Amino acid sequence: MKILDLFGVDGYGVVVTGGASGIGLGYAEALASNGARVTLLDVDAERIDKETKRLSGEGFDIRGEVVDVTDHAALDAAIDDAARTYGKLDVVFANAGIDPGVGFVGDWVGEQRPRIAKGAIENYTDERWNRVIDINLNGIFATVRAAVRHMKPRKSGHIIVTSSLASTRVEPAIGAAYMAAKAGVVQFMRTVALEVAAYNITVNAIAPGYIVTNIGGGHAHDPEEQRAVARVIPSHRIGYPEDLYGLALFFASRASDYITGQEVIIDGGYGLGVAD
Numbered sequence: 001m002k003i004l005d006l007f008g009v010d011g012y013g014v015v016v017t018g019g020a021s022g023i024g025l026g027y028a029e030a031l032a033s034n035g036a037r038v039t040l041l042d043v044d045a046e047r048i049d050k051e052t053k054r055l056s057g058e059g060f061d062i063r064g065e066v067v068d069v070t071d072h073a074a075l076d077a078a079i080d081d082a083a084r085t086y087g088k089l090d091v092v093f094a095n096a097g098i099d100p101g102v103g104f105v106g107d108w109v110g111e112q113r114p115r116i117a118k119g120a121i122e123n124y125t126d127e128r129w130n131r132v133i134d135i136n137l138n139g140i141f142a143t144v145r146a147a148v149r150h151m152k153p154r155k156s157g158h159i160i161v162t163s164s165l166a167s168t169r170v171e172p173a174i175g176a177a178y179m180a181a182k183a184g185v186v187q188f189m190r191t192v193a194l195e196v197a198a199y200n201i202t203v204n205a206i207a208p209g210y211i212v213t214n215i216g217g218g219h220a221h222d223p224e225e226q227r228a229v230a231r232v233i234p235s236h237r238i239g240y241p242e243d244l245y246g247l248a249l250f251f252a253s254r255a256s257d258y259i260t261g262q263e264v265i266i267d268g269g270y271g272l273g274v275a276d
């Protein structure tokens with residue numbers, strides 16, 4: 001058995017939501033640079049344009065479409081388009097998500113303890129709560145539903161959802177609705193995995209810890225924040241989308257064919273506690 005027989009994705013038809021930035025863009029690069037044909041779906045038209053041009057320029061098979069995952073009809077149409085283009089859909093990353101900003105638990109990360117007062121639950125608006133649930137949970141539901149519609153008839157496919165360390169751990173620096181949405185994503189992932197296992201479709205979750213991306217206004221690019229967070233991560237470094245390449249290829253390829261309904265945390269040990 002050669003490595004490419006196990007981990008190869010050459011010619012695969014792939015869709016990534018939230019694919020124009022950060023972790024989704026990383027998934028796209030990991031697969032496209034190994035011969036997969038990848039469609040980026042994202043609400044950010046400028047980034048879609050920039051990244052599809054850049055990756056096409058590198059010789060990768062990339063297309064992009066502007067889609068808001070809260071618009072389920074548009075999302076269905078875009079996934080149908082991708083499947084039509086490739087003649088099949090092998091892999092779907094349900095990844096688009098937002099961090100709504102701190103509250104109601106606390107408002108600071110790093111060496112200081114989170115402060116409790118600002119953004120308390122009494123002041124948390126329906127609008128804020130619903131927006132997060134709409135994108136981070138309902139968007140994942142709609143993406144996975146569209147993927148299954150294409151994969152079930154072919155009795156083949158790999159679906160990967162992006163959850164978070166926040167699916168099990170309360171992270172005061174992130175908006176409170178985020179925790180509920182991510183926990184929901186994981187249990188939803190397990191439920192779908194059980195339903196579609198007989199159709200040779202796997203459904204798994206990648207749960208990143210602290211990864212430098214543009215989420216939450218891009219605060220993770222701040223060197224001071226990076227130093228503070230690296231200090232409390234047991235491996236003493238922050239993560240980058242490249243750190244997810246291996247797991248993305250694993251879950252997308254036949255190497256993981258007999259694994260389904262699982263969440264794998266990838267966080268440099270952040271969720272374990274402090275080692276020194």
Ligand SMILES: NC(=O)c1ccc[n+]([C@@H]2O[C@H](COP(=O)([O-])OP(=O)(O)OC[C@H]3O[C@@H](n4cnc5c(N)ncnc54)[C@H](O)[C@@H]3O)[C@@H](O)[C@H]2O)c1
Pocket residue numbers: 017018019020021022023024041042043044047067068069070095096097098099135139162163164165207208209210211212213214215216
């Ligand atoms: N960065 C981290 O530390 C971290 C940790 C755990 C989980 N995650 C999760 O990873 C996923 C990707 O986030 P990221 O960190 O790469 O952030 P990012 O902001 O760099 O990328 C997210 C992408 O999703 C897109 N998007 C947002 N709302 C959308 C919508 N309604 N429809 C379509 N696209 C939309 C954005 O335009 C952006 O391009 C999210 O689900 C996030 O919750 C991130």
